[in-house]
Amino acid sequence: MALPSKFKQMIGKATRPRSLEIEKGQIRRFATAISEDSPVHHDEKAARAAGFTSLVATPTFPAALIATDSLLTEIGLDPQTTMHAEEEYEYFRPVCAGDVLTVTHRVADVYDKQAPNGRLIFVVIETRGNDKRGRPVFKGRRVLVELKN
Amino acid sequence: MTKLLDFESVDKGSPLEGLSIPALTRVTLARFAGASDDYNPMHLDDKVAAAAGKSSVFAPSHLIMAYVGRMVETCFGGTSIRRYGLRMLKLVWPGDVLTCRGVVIDKRKEGGECVVDADVWADNQRGETVAKGRILAVIPKAPGKPLAKSESSTGVVYPPPKVVAKPKGKGGK
Numbered sequence: 319m320a321l322p323s324k325f326k327q328m329i330g331k332a333t334r335p336r337s338l339e340i341e342k343g344q345i346r347r348f349a350t351a352i353s354e355d356s357p358v359h360h361d362e363k364a365a366r367a368a369g370f371t372s373l374v375a376t377p378t379f380p381a382a383l384i385a386t387d388s389l390l391t392e393i394g395l396d397p398q399t400t401m402h403a404e405e406e407y408e409y410f411r412p413v414c415a416g417d418v419l420t421v422t423h424r425v426a427d428v429y430d431k432q433a434p435n436g437r438l439i440f441v442v443i444e445t446r447g448n449d450k451r452g453r454p455v456f457k458g459r460r461v462l463v464e465l466k467n
Numbered sequence: 468m469t470k471l472l473d474f475e476s477v478d479k480g481s482p483l484e485g486l487s488i489p490a491l492t493r494v495t496l497a498r499f500a501g502a503s504d505d506y507n508p509m510h511l512d513d514k515v516a517a518a519a520g521k522s523s524v525f526a527p528s529h530l531i532m533a534y535v536g537r538m539v540e541t542c543f544g545g546t547s548i549r550r551y552g553l554r555m556l557k558l559v560w561p562g563d564v565l566t567c568r569g570v571v572i573d574k575r576k577e578g579g580e581c582v583v584d585a586d587v588w589a590d591n592q593r594g595e596t597v598a599k600g601r602i603l604a605v606i607p608k609a610p611g612k613p614l615a616k617s618e619s620s621t622g623v624v625y626p627p628p629k630v631v632a633k634p635k636g637k638g639g640k
Contacts (some may be wrong), residue, residue, distance in 0.1 A: 344502075351502035352533040353488075356540065358626060368626040377551055377623065381529040382503040384475045390478070395490040398505050398519060402528035406552025406600075459552075 323437055324394065325428045325464070332424040333392050338383055342415040344371045348382050348425050365414075372415035380403070380447055380456050381415055393425060395441065395464060402462035404439065410454045418446045419455055426459070439464040471545045471627045472573060474581035483569035483585060486538040486634070490564045492524055514639045521600050526559040531598045536586050538567040539602055545620050545627030546583075546606040553600030557591070564592040580605045580618055 342362070347357035357364035358374050365373045390397045413419070427442040445458035470476075493511075500506050505527065508515035516524045532553045539551055559565065569587040576582070583606055588599040605618050612623065 347502040348533075351499045352537060353532070354533075354537050354540070356625070369624075375622075376533065376627070377540055377548065378529060378533045382505075382533065384504075389564065398509060398515070405528065405532060406550065406553045408550050409548055409622055409623045410570060 321430055321439070325361065325430075325441070328394055328425045329428050330425060333384075333389060335422045336384065336387060338419050338421055340375070340415050340419065342373050344362050344382065345375050345379065345415055348379050349376050352376065357413055362415075367424060370412060370414050373418075374415075374467045375409065375413040377409070380407060380421075380425055380445070380458055383419070383447070384423070388403075389443075390462070391422055391433060391442070393423070393443070395462065396420045399465045400441075401463045401465060402460065403463045404459075409455040410456060411449075413447070417455070418450050420449075420452075421445065421447050468504050471610075472543065472583065472604075473610045473612065474583075477571055477574055477583060477606065477607045479546060479571060479573060481492060483538065483542040483571070484589070486534070486541070486567040488534050488565040488567065488589075492563050493524065493561055496526065496530070496561070497523075497633075499527065499533075503527070503529055503591040505529070507634050521558070523560060525561075525607065526563075528553075528555045528598070531555065531559055531565070531589055534565060535567045535598065535600070536583070538569060539587060540625050541628060542585075543604045543606075544625045545614070546604040547614055547624050548602065548604045548623035549622045550603040551600070552602075553587070553598050555598050557595055557597040559591065563567065563597075565589045565597065581608055582606075 346360055354376055360369050423443050426444040430439045431435050433450045441462045442449055443460050448453050449457045496510050510524050510527045513523050548585055567589045569585045571585045573584040583604055585602045587602050588596050590596050607614055
């Protein structure tokens with residue numbers, strides 16, 4: 319069975335680049351929400367002493383940079399029938415408070431797989447977070463599963 | 468205390484120090500929704516979750532990834548973290564108690580750098596693995612040796628465990 323055209327058309331679709339200023343409060347809140355109390359996420363002096371320009375983000379903080387549900391809606395997926403299957407980050411340098419990042423998401427691939435209880439459609443989204451000079455800070459790759467199609 | 472990883476001492480099969488996460492609460496789900504600016508009702512509203520055929524709200528995968536990430540940050544302190552990925556295998560419900568674990572599966576020299584791969588995962592209180600993934604980091608050549616500047620200029624280097632350790636009784640938020 320061919321991929322429904324709604325999904326085929328998603329390949330290559332990108333969100334508009336967003337310029338995001340990373341705030342200290344955001345970094346602290348994310349760390350607090352996961353009970354991560356390492357001082358480099360909470361105390362600026364400790365972060366500077368460890369060689370960072372300001373508070374440094376936890377490894378999966380990039381997930382918080384753009385609300386997943388608004389991202390899905392922008393791409394054309396329904397957040398309530400879309401499950402997250404996989405996610406990977408490649409790190410080039412740390413994300414610190416005061417950084418201004420340009421973040422873009424792009425649908426890299428869409429494919430389907432036959433499962434025992436129906437067909438699943440997988441959507442691969444690649445994310446790039448670049449600094450002001452266009453150098454990569456992180457790359458992300460997440461695989462979503464659309465359950466209703 | 469977690470030991471700083473180095474290429475001489477580490478070997479295939481070396482376990483990472485695990486991390487226990489207290490039972491998941493709805494307050495944690497709400498707090499994480501706020502912190503990650505993601506208000507998908509599947510993680511917050513039992514009625515919406517029930518309408519989708521789930522027995523209750525469940526944890527967003529980003530939360531599980533962040534918990535395993537905490538273990539990664541501690542265990543790989545003083546190393547240059549280059550890649551971290553996780554695949555979701557089972558949903559995590561309020562009341563579930565997770566334990567994050569990991570084991571080194573390979574070490575090799577690559578372009579003059581000392582690279583390690585580790586499997587990382589999270590198990591629930593029933594012993595089921597809820598998520599499993601991989602970490603790639605560049606680690607110091609020998610005990611007590613810091614990373615070369617060229618090695619630490621790419622990736623993310625969190626402070627080694629010793630630097631992070633806080634004086635007794637003064638920890639917390």
